[in-house]
Every structure is written in structure tokens, then in C-alpha cells.
Amino acid sequence: MFLLKISKIWQELTAFGRVGLVILLLLIFMAVAAPYITWQPHNISSGPSLKPPGGAHLLGTDELGVDLWSQICYGARVSLIVGLGTALLAGLGGAIVGTFAGYRGGWTERVLMRLIDIMIVMPDLPVMVILAAFFGSSLRNIIIVLALFSWSHPARIVRAQVLALKEQGYIKMARIYGGGDLYIIFKHLLPELIPILAVSMIRLAGMAIVTEAGLSFLGLGDPTSRSWGLIINHALNFSGIYFTPFWKWWLFYPWLFLTLLITALALLGRDLERIADPRVAKG
Amino acid sequence: MKNKGLRIAEYLVTLLVIVTMNFFLPRLMPGDPFLHLSGDAGQEIVTFTKEQQEYFAAYYGLDRPLPEQYFRYLTGLTRGDLGFSYYYKDDVAAIILRRLPWTLLMVTAATLLSLILGIVLGSYSAWRRESWQDKATYLFMIIFSEIPAFLLGIMFLTLFAAALGLFPLSGGMTHFAGYTGWEKVKDILHHAALPVITLSLARSGGIFLLVRNTLTTVLGKDYMLTARAKGLTKRRIRYRHAMKNALLPLVTRVALQLGGMVGGAVLVENVFAYPGLGRLMRDAVFVRDYPLLQGIFLVLAFGVLAANLLADLFYRTLDPRTREGELHGKQEPDNGEQEGSSHVLA
Numbered sequence: 092m093f094l095l096k097i098s099k100i101w102q103e104l105t106a107f108g109r110v111g112l113v114i115l116l117l118l119i120f121m122a123v124a125a126p127y128i129t130w131q132p133h134n135i136s137s138g139p140s141l142k143p144p145g146g147a148h149l150l151g152t153d154e155l156g157v158d159l160w161s162q163i164c165y166g167a168r169v170s171l172i173v174g175l176g177t178a179l180l181a182g183l184g185g186a187i188v189g190t191f192a193g194y195r196g197g198w199t200e201r202v203l204m205r206l207i208d209i210m211i212v213m214p215d216l217p218v219m220v221i222l223a224a225f226f227g228s229s230l231r232n233i234i235i236v237l238a239l240f241s242w243s244h245p246a247r248i249v250r251a252q253v254l255a256l257k258e259q260g261y262i263k264m265a266r267i268y269g270g271g272d273l274y275i276i277f278k279h280l281l282p283e284l285i286p287i288l289a290v291s292m293i294r295l296a297g298m299a300i301v302t303e304a305g306l307s308f309l310g311l312g313d314p315t316s317r318s319w320g321l322i323i324n325h326a327l328n329f330s331g332i333y334f335t336p337f338w339k340w341w342l343f344y345p346w347l348f349l350t351l352l353i354t355a356l357a358l359l360g361r362d363l364e365r366i367a368d369p370r371v372a373k374g
Numbered sequence: 375m376k377n378k379g380l381r382i383a384e385y386l387v388t389l390l391v392i393v394t395m396n397f398f399l400p401r402l403m404p405g406d407p408f409l410h411l412s413g414d415a416g417q418e419i420v421t422f423t424k425e426q427q428e429y430f431a432a433y434y435g436l437d438r439p440l441p442e443q444y445f446r447y448l449t450g451l452t453r454g455d456l457g458f459s460y461y462y463k464d465d466v467a468a469i470i471l472r473r474l475p476w477t478l479l480m481v482t483a484a485t486l487l488s489l490i491l492g493i494v495l496g497s498y499s500a501w502r503r504e505s506w507q508d509k510a511t512y513l514f515m516i517i518f519s520e521i522p523a524f525l526l527g528i529m530f531l532t533l534f535a536a537a538l539g540l541f542p543l544s545g546g547m548t549h550f551a552g553y554t555g556w557e558k559v560k561d562i563l564h565h566a567a568l569p570v571i572t573l574s575l576a577r578s579g580g581i582f583l584l585v586r587n588t589l590t591t592v593l594g595k596d597y598m599l600t601a602r603a604k605g606l607t608k609r610r611i612r613y614r615h616a617m618k619n620a621l622l623p624l625v626t627r628v629a630l631q632l633g634g635m636v637g638g639a640v641l642v643e644n645v646f647a648y649p650g651l652g653r654l655m656r657d658a659v660f661v662r663d664y665p666l667l668q669g670i671f672l673v674l675a676f677g678v679l680a681a682n683l684l685a686d687l688f689y690r691t692l693d694p695r696t697r698e699g700e701l702h703g704k705q706e707p708d709n710g711e712q713e714g715s716s717h718v719l720a
């Protein structure tokens with residue numbers, strides 16, 4: 092049943108969505124299997140510094156002689172944790188707020204919608220820079236802050252969907268027959284909400300990964316995590332890196348993997364959006 | 375439709391939330407300010423005597439009750455007092471004012487360029503809907519708009535500045551070159567070119583999609599058929615009748631994107647070591663200059679909010695349909711559609 096559904100989605104994807112999905116799966120594999128596909132330590136020096144790719148070091152080494160391929164494989168874990176963590180937290184929170192607003196209506200809805208409006212006009216990167224600077228940038232803090240500033244998107248979509256569903260005959264009927272609020276929400280609304288929520292969460296994950304990379308790039312990443320953004324930050328901080336050949340691996344590979352991951356997520360998300368909600372597929 | 379007053383009130387509340395957050399953040403931080411003032415690693419740690427602590431607490435107003443501190447903070451802000459930077463040893467407002475022109479230059483230039491790019495390519499695509507030109511443009515714009523600005527910037531910097539040497543590697547102008555007049559303008563534009571192009575390319579995807587979609591919708595409307603039946607020229611139909619309607623939603627779109635644009639600018643400035651507020655923000659993070667960091671944040675947030683409010687009010691006067699409850703019934707579906715297409719890219 093599950094496999095059937097997956098193959099159905101696969102068939103509905105465009106070529107770009109498929110490419111995105113394959114790249115995403117490969118990167119997830121890289122993150123999960125990191126200890127098995129690397130042969131150098133990812134956190135301590137294992138050779139001469141700034142060695143070009145080749146030999147024992149697949150992608151070369153950085154200025155401390157740490158193997159880049161290992162760093163990138165383990166760095167993939169950071170990106171995925173941030174993406175997944177934020178998407179789950181914000182998706183869940185947004186879904187609860189959205190359902191509550193749409194289902195309750197009245198002043199609850201009005202207050203929540205104003206709150207969402209406020210969140211939307213906030214310039215999020217500067218806010219996150221401030222919060223990360225004040226509260227310290229452990230991975231956990233970054234995920235919490237990211238989630239705090241991204242729940243408004245799923246909340247809006249979920250609310251719109253709940254509003255539409257509430258007027259459906261079968262839901263009105265269920266209420267007339269005495270179905271409680273929780274019963275209606277879990278039995279009738281939730282199954283309809285899951286597809287659009289999942290798509291929104293893919294978007295959230297992409298956004299979270301970009302923002303984490305941006306924060307790390309600004310020097311606000313978790314210094315113990317060694318994310319891709321942090322490798323880029325170190326490489327760019329190496330003074331005069333462009334006057335040396337070092338950027339050809341030290342800067343290029345983390346950049347490449349980050350761009351691949353983000354583009355793959357975006358392409359897949361765009362495609363799934365079209366499948367889940369044909370209304371917005373005009374684009 | 376909400377009325378103007380409510381809208382302005384909403385922005386004021388947002389601003390108050392931001393200001394309040396800014397006020398409470400340093401006070402929520404773990405630790406005591408007197409521990410922070412004292413000593414770096416390796417230095418002899420200075421301990422404050424009771425009298426000194428009391429003196430400083432009184433000097434900074436920390437001995438007053440919280441509401442009073444808050445009120446003082448607010449009145450200070452209205453006078454343009456953003457505090458004192460303890461790294462640069464200067465007023466935060468003065469430091470920010472010196473850097474602001476660079477960021478303003480970049481953000482306005484990028485906004486204009488992305489608008490032009492989005493409108494030109496979007497209408498090009500819409501007129502040739504479903505042709506290979508449309509598909510190629512679409513693909514190009516989607517891929518570029520999905521890559522975040524700072525990664526795009528790193529790519530451009532490496533390609534066009536480091537490898538090909540076409541553009542300067544960093545900075546906003548050549549120092550000590552002694553350029554004057556036209557030479558100086560050329561130098562500044564040369565330095566600004568790559569960051570601005572990066573930011574506009576990364577941001578024009580949304581505008582492109584919006585123009586392409588609204589134009590396609592507009593082209594299918596009845597009044598387009600009427601215009602064609604009247605025998606109007608293709609040009610007139612396209613630019614007077616279709617474009618005018620398609621451009622309206624752009625006002626709100628550009629304003630909504632401004633938050634993202636500012637975020638992108640902060641990062642892109644750091645890629646190109648461009649001397650604007652984004653670069654300053656990173657420097658402030660690096661030396662942990664909190665007053666400066668907060669000042670920059672306030673200025674950026676205020677700019678974004680003000681632009682949004684202006685766009686909101688401007689849109690109302692621009693589009694007769696949104697004025698005071700006319701055509702109330704027809705308003706709703708239009709709005710829904712807009713919301714629908716905007717969250718795709720949000």
C-alpha cells in the first residue's frame with residue numbers, strides 16, 4: 092500500500108522533481124552512512140594542511156589538515172537535523188495554530204491572524220542574528236529560533252484548508268450527528284491536512300537549512316557542529332583565499348553540496364506542491 | 375477589507391513588539407552586566423567594588439524599576455538615541471548612518487533591477503506561453519531563484535572576480551585612488567555591480583512568476599476579448615490593458631519581499647566584503663558589540679516595516695477596487711488567489 096503510493100507520486104513528478112528526489116535521497120544516505128563511507132576522521136587533522144583532492148583525501152584537506160570529504164559527510168547530518176527538526180517543530184506548531192484559528196473562528200482567529208501578519212513582515216534573518224547572538228548558537232537554539240520564526244507559513248495554509256473543509260457537507264453532518272471537536276479534527280480534518288502540511292514542511296526544511304547555513308556563514312553557527320556553512324565561513328575567512336588555489340576544493344565542495352541540497356529540496360517541493368494543491372500549480 | 379487606521383495600528387504593534395524584544399533581550403541574558411564589563415580571557419579580572427557597582431547601576435539607570443527603564447528606552451529611541459558602541463567608541467546611530475548609504479544603494483538598485491528583470495522576462499514568457507522560449511526562461515528563473523543569494527554570490531565572486539578578474543574582489547570603492555567626479559561614480563558602480571546582480575537575480579524569480587501568472591490570467595479575461603474585438607493594436611492591448619492590471623500586485627509583492635531582500639543583502643554584503651550594514655552586523659557579532667547589533671537590527675526592521683506600510687497604503691490609492699467597500703463581493707476571490715500564489719514562494 093505504502094509502496095504503491097510512493098510509486099504513484101513518482102509517476103506524477105516531473106523530471107525536475109525526480110532529479111531533486113534522487114539527489115535528496117543520496118544526500119540523506121551520505122548523512123546516515125557517514126561513518127561507513129569515510130575513512131578519515133572528520134574532526135581531527137589527518138594529513139598535511141590544504142592538500143588538493145586526490146590520494147588518501149578524496150576532496151582534499153582544510154587549513155588544519157582535516158579531511159574535507161569526511162567533514163562534508165558529517166556536515167550533511169547537521170543540515171538534515173536542522174531541516175528536519177525545524178520542519179517538524181514549526182509544521183506541528185503551525186498546524187495546531189492554523190487548525191485552532193480556522194476551526195474556532197471569531198476573535199481567536201482574528202488575534203491569531205494578526206499575529207501571523209506580524210510574523211510575516213518581520214525581517215527574519217536580522218531577528219535570528221540577534222537571537223543567535225544573545226542566546227548563543229547551539230544547534231538546539233538555532234532549531235528553536237528557526238521554528239519560532241517559520242510557523243506562520245504552515246499556519247496560514249492549514250487555516251485556509253480548515254476553513255474550506257468546515258463548510259463541506261460531510262463535516263457538517265458529522266457535527267450534527269454529535270461528533271465532538273476532537274473527533275472531527277482527528278478523524279476528518281487531519282487526513283485532509285496531511286498532504287499540504289507535508290509539502291509545506293519540505294519548504295520549511297529548505298528554508299531552515301538555508302538560514303542555518305547563512306547564520307554559520309556569518310559566524311553564528313554552532314562552533315561544535317561543523318556544518319557546511321561553517322566550512323564556507325572558515326574558507327572565506329582565510330585571508331586571500333582567492334589568490335591561492337585552495338578555494339578550488341576548500342570553498343567549492345561545501346558550496347556545491349549545499350547548493351545541491353537546497354535546489355533539490357526546492358525542486359521537489361515545487362513539484363509536490365503542484366500535486367497536493369492543483370490550485371497553485373499555475374506557476 | 376480592513377481600513378487604513380487598523381492597518382497602521384497593526385504596523386505600530388509590530389514595531390512595538392520588535393522594540394520590546396530589543397529592550398528585554400539584554401536583560402534576559404544570563405549573567406550580570408558587571409561580569410561582562412570585566413576582562414577578557416587572559417586578562418586580570420577586574421572586580422567591581424560595591425560603590426562602583428552602585429555608581430554604574432545609577433549611571434545606566436539599572437537601579438530604576440523596569441517600567442521606568444522601558445519608558446526611558448522608548449523616549450531615547452524617539453530622539454534617535456540607539457546607545458553607545460563599546461567597540462567603536464562612538465554613538466551607534468552615527469556609525470549606522472555612515473554605513474547606511476551603502477546598504478540603501480544596494481537594496482534599491484537590486485529591487486529596481488529585479489523588477490525590470492522580472493517584468494521583462496515575465497511578460498516575454500506570458501506572451502509566448504507554452505513555447506520553448508517560455509519553458510527555457512521559466513527553468514532559468516526557477517533555478518536561479520531557488521539558490522540563496524549568498525551561495526549565488528560566492529559563485530559569481532569566484533567566477534567573475536577571482537577567476538576572470540572582471541570585477542573587484544571586495545569592498546565598496548577603491549581606497550586611496552583619489553578618484554573624483556565621474557571616475558569615482560564609475561568605481562563605485564564597478565564595485566556594486568556583482569553584489570547587486572547577485573541579489574537581483576536571486577530575488578527576481580518571484581516577480582517573474584507573479585507577472586507571468588497574472589498576465590496569463592488577465593489575457594483570458596473578457597475585457598481582453600472586447601479590446602481585441604474593438605480592433606485595438608496588439609501593442610495597445612498588451613501594454614495599456616494587460617500590463618496595467620498585471621503590475622498592480624507587484625507593489626505588494628515587492629514590499630513583502632523586502633524582508634527577504636534585506637536578509638539577502640546582509641549575507642551578500644559579507645560575501646563581497648561590501649561596507650554596508652550587513653558587514654557591520656557581522657563585525658558587531660564578531661566582537662560581540664551588542665548595542666551596535668541591536669541598533670542595526672532596529673534600523674533594518676524599521677526600514678522593512680515602513681516600506682511595507684507605504685506599499686500597503688499606496689496600493690489602496692492605486693487600485694480603485696480596494697477603496698472603501700466598493701464591489702465588496704468581487705473582492706474576496708481575487709484576494710484569495712493572490713494569497714495562494716504568494717505563499718508558494720514565501
